[in-house]
Amino acid sequence: EKSLSQSILSVAPSATMAMTQLARDLRAQGRDIIGLSSGESDFDTPAHIGDAAAKAIADGKTRYTAVDGIPELKEAIVEKFQRENGLPYSTAEINVSPGGKPVIFNALAVTLNPSDEVIIPAPCWVSYPGMVSLLGAKPVIVPCGVDSGFRLTAEALEAAITPKTKWLMLNSPSNPTGSAYSREDLAALAVVLRRHPDILVLCDDIYEHLVYDGFQFTTLASVAPDLKGRVLTMNGVSKAYAMTGWRIGYAGGPDWLIKAMAKYMGQTTSNPASISQWAALEALSGSQDFIAKARKAYAARRKDVVKAINSIDGLSCREPEGAFYAFFDCREVLGGRLASDTDFTTALLEDSGVALVPGSAFHAPGFVRLSYAADPKLLKEACARLNTFCKSL
Ligand code: PLP
Numbered sequence: 001e002k003s004l005s006q007s008i009l010s011v012a013p014s015a016t017m018a019m020t021q022l023a024r025d026l027r028a029q030g031r032d033i034i035g036l037s038s039g040e041s042d043f044d045t046p047a048h049i050g051d052a053a054a055k056a057i058a059d060g061k062t063r064y065t066a067v068d069g070i071p072e073l074k075e076a077i078v079e080k081f082q083r084e085n086g087l088p089y090s091t092a093e094i095n096v097s098p099g100g101k102p103v104i105f106n107a108l109a110v111t112l113n114p115s116d117e118v119i120i121p122a123p124c125w126v127s128y129p130g131m132v133s134l135l136g137a138k139p140v141i142v143p144c145g146v147d148s149g150f151r152l153t154a155e156a157l158e159a160a161i162t163p164k165t166k167w168l169m170l171n172s173p174s175n176p177t178g179s180a181y182s183r184e185d186l187a188a189l190a191v192v193l194r195r196h197p198d199i200l201v202l203c204d205d206i207y208e209h210l211v212y213d214g215f216q217f218t219t220l221a222s223v224a225p226d227l228k229g230r231v232l233t234m235n236g237v238s239k240a241y242a243m244t245g246w247r248i249g250y251a252g253g254p255d256w257l258i259k260a261m262a263k264y265m266g267q268t269t270s271n272p273a274s275i276s277q278w279a280a281l282e283a284l285s286g287s288q289d290f291i292a293k294a295r296k297a298y299a300a301r302r303k304d305v306v307k308a309i310n311s312i313d314g315l316s317c318r319e320p321e322g323a324f325y326a327f328f329d330c331r332e333v334l335g336g337r338l339a340s341d342t343d344f345t346t347a348l349l350e351d352s353g354v355a356l357v358p359g360s361a362f363h364a365p366g367f368v369r370l371s372y373a374a375d376p377k378l379l380k381e382a383c384a385r386l387n388t389f390c391k392s393l
Pocket of ligand 1: 039098099100101102125171174175204206236237238244247248249
């Protein structure tokens with residue numbers, strides 16, 4: 001154990017994965033546990049996508065591929081960016097990696113030097129600060145309160161920038177808050193970014209298709225085409241097509257960055273699974289019916305869950321524009337038996353058998369994340385247990 005590196009010792013384990021594992025362990029002991037801690041669709045991967053994978057196996061497409069993706073999939077991604085985002089990328093500007101996570105990690109790995117800073121608006125996805133720390137660079141967490149809809153404002157961005165700023169991480173819709181940036185929000189950030197031409201921007205659009213009540217998703221490179229040369233527009237099939245286990249993420253960005261990411265992959269992971277790439281090709285270029293079906297289901301659950309949480313004394317939840325998370329404030333019920341959001345989620349799991357994730361894991365103490373990508377019956381039961389639990393405090 002004493003042989004472990006400084007970098008691995010510098011990061012905490014992924015809190016969402018830890019909570020999900022704890023829920024699994026308790027269930028294995030026979031406890032009745034409702035697990036709402038994981039960021040994963042409860043739907044199965046659409047059958048036509050699975051069929052494409054089976055065909056790839058039958059056709060012998062089981063060998064190493066081009067390191068950063070087969071040409072056919074890169075073409076489909078080029079078309080996707082054009083069709084859905086109005087973004088003109090060429091195949092030389094596309095990276096395919098074994099998941100969205102590696103896309104982000106590889107982009108950071110090929111650009112960050114030890115003293116570099118990465119601006120991360122918080123509440124933030126657990127892995128951004130983790131990845132930056134693993135690479136020996138400095139995460140600069142910028143708290144964004146519920147008053148700004150948990151969004152980074154132009155003023156807060158300007159104040160966080162230093163000569164060492166290398167990247168800005170933007171995640172819309174957000175994990176954990178579900179907040180999304182409008183065209184106007186992004187345009188305001190673009191004004192600041194134009195004053196700082198050396199800053200790169202990573203747009204994590206993995207929840208793009210999960211937006212509700214007519215919210216129009218848009219991304220920075222579409223809103224500010226003049227910045228496109230320093231934006232990495234990242235996306236993936238995990239959340240949009242219920243394909244978390246297939247491990248395919250992708251991005252469009254400047255060719256110098258894409259080339260460096262391929263070089264990095266060539267010495268580390270090599271290509272994403274060949275079979276998953278053929279499946280992802282079908283996901284992006286075949287029927288898109290699943291997206292509308294899933295969005296409709298999530299939209300209804302979001303309404304019910306947010307309403308149920310807001311009806312509980314002491315809890316309050318902002319209605320999110322997207323993703324599949326409700327991120328609620330539990331500060332009013334703290335102070336007695338429970339001192340923190342972590343105490344809250346631990347006690348809730350032990351007393352009531354509901355697994356949620358404490359906001360601290362997302363750099364937002366006092367809040368809690370509930371994933372509503374689950375059976376509506378379970379969601380209803382979980383909200384009832386949450387109500388009973390809060391009354392007991
Ligand atoms: N970005 C965000 C904000 C996420 O929530 C996730 C998954 O939880 C990812 C990226 C990575 O997704 P994957 O590696 O499954 O493609």
